[in-house]
Amino acid sequence: MSSSAPDTEGHCALCSEPTTKSCGGCVDAAGIVDDATKTFYCGPACQKTDWKNHKTTCNRLKATTTLYQAGKLLRRLWLVLRPHTAASDLDKVTVEGDKIKVFETVSGDDYVHPKPFALSLFSDDKVKETVLSHMACGDAMMSMRKLTHSILSKRVLDKSTFLATCDGFEEVVLDLKNAQMKVLLFNRKGKHSRYRLLDELANGAIYQHCVFRVKLNATKDWFAIDLTNAQYGLFDTVIPWEEYVRERVKSVLSTNPWGTYNDHVATAMPHAYTESNVRYEDMINFTAKRLDYLVEKWLADKGFTANELIGLKASTFEEKMAEIEAYAANGLAETHELAKECGDLLIMSQHARRHDVKSRLLMVRKVGCEQVGIHV
Numbered sequence: 001m002s003s004s005a006p007d008t009e010g011h012c013a014l015c016s017e018p019t020t021k022s023c024g025g026c027v028d029a030a031g032i033v034d035d036a037t038k039t040f041y042c043g044p045a046c047q048k049t050d051w052k053n054h055k056t057t058c059n060r061l062k063a064t065t066t067l068y069q070a071g072k073l074l075r076r077l078w079l080v081l082r083p084h085t086a087a088s089d090l091d092k093v094t095v096e097g098d099k100i101k102v103f104e105t106v107s108g109d110d111y112v113h114p115k116p117f118a119l120s121l122f123s124d125d126k127v128k129e130t131v132l133s134h135m136a137c138g139d140a141m142m143s144m145r146k147l148t149h150s151i152l153s154k155r156v157l158d159k160s161t162f163l164a165t166c167d168g169f170e171e172v173v174l175d176l177k178n179a180q181m182k183v184l185l186f187n188r189k190g191k192h193s194r195y196r197l198l199d200e201l202a203n204g205a206i207y208q209h210c211v212f213r214v215k216l217n218a219t220k221d222w223f224a225i226d227l228t229n230a231q232y233g234l235f236d237t238v239i240p241w242e243e244y245v246r247e248r249v250k251s252v253l254s255t256n257p258w259g260t261y262n263d264h265v266a267t268a269m270p271h272a273y274t275e276s277n278v279r280y281e282d283m284i285n286f287t288a289k290r291l292d293y294l295v296e297k298w299l300a301d302k303g304f305t306a307n308e309l310i311g312l313k314a315s316t317f318e319e320k321m322a323e324i325e326a327y328a329a330n331g332l333a334e335t336h337e338l339a340k341e342c343g344d345l346l347i348m349s350q351h352a353r354r355h356d357v358k359s360r361l362l363m364v365r366k367v368g369c370e371q372v373g374i375h376v
């Protein structure tokens with residue numbers, strides 16, 4: 001994302017007259033899309049004559065801008081959702097240079113009875129985002145998959161609009177270059193024992209990172225959608241795929257069909273399928289479903305489609321994004337307790353056996369969702 005302010009004056013693309021007017025179709029792209037600049041015109045006559053030259057660029061920039069806005073929206077919604085699934089009992093957060101030290105007390109049943117995420121410990125939004133994203137790429141993939149797909153996959157109804165509809169949807173597992181975590185996690189068991197730096201981090205272990213990969217219909221270009229790179233000190237969400245791989249990726253470990261990441265985890269780590277982990281996953285699923293529902297309801301109440309929302313002019317888009325963010329935050333807060341109960345039902349179903357995990361998940365999800373009016 002470009003950090004420099006877009007130019008306010010230039011020269012007409014056709015006759016070279018100095019002017020402050022520019023093409024309204026792609027004006028938002030400057031400042032949002034890398035390398036995008038405004039296309040200036042002295043007036044409608046020159047703009048009309050030049051359209052055959054500018055059309056391709058203009059449409060590419062419009063579609064790409066929409067995708068970047070979609071990425072921004074998804075990341076904001078992920079950050080609204082994440083405090084409800086970040087099972088952690090935070091005691092203290094300190095910033096030292098480029099490292100954030102997080103001190104937490106591990107009681108052993110955090111996933112069973114997670115404390116509310118201590119948002120009050122954060123005065124800086126970037127520090128908060130970094131901690132919320134720490135080791136959370138898999139969670140983001142599970143939580144945000146459906147919303148990402150529903151926002152980006154709708155058909156374009158009006159051929160004159162160039163929205164971020166995508167027709168390639170993949171889940172990619174990566175080994176990142178320079179993937180040094182910005183967060184150092186210090187645990188202690190029980191109130192009186194000392195904090196200890198989490199061993200794997202102390203030994204510099206490398207974690208696999210996972211991101212979405214989508215192909216923008218209008219341009220056939222592939223993009224990474226990385227909702228959790230704040231854990232590595234990065235705050236951009238949509239990145240052209242080639243650039244992403246060239247600059248940030250050591251190796252691509254696997255490219256998987258949409259919706260298969262959880263299966264991959266379940267197969268690779270059957271030992272992780274413990275009661276508390278399943279309960280935790282269920283809470284994530286419930287909360288994600290609740291977010292999907294809130295977004296759909298907000299859109300229906302306002303008379304927007306998701307496509308129309310991300311295609312709005314930048315200033316209106318920012319305004320609407322703030323509204324939907326507040327609406328989702330309130331809605332999730334209202335059902336926070338219910339999400340926990342939803343998982344507790346699972347714990348109570350003592351008779352069920354481990355091999356029956358899938359059917360129990362379905363049962364629990366159904367009960368929990370019906371309580372808030374979501375039909376599954």
Ligand SMILES: [Zn+2]
Nearest residue numbers: 012015042046
């Ligand atoms: Zn001109």
Ligand SMILES: [Zn+2]
Nearest residue numbers: 023025026058
């Ligand atoms: Zn244009």
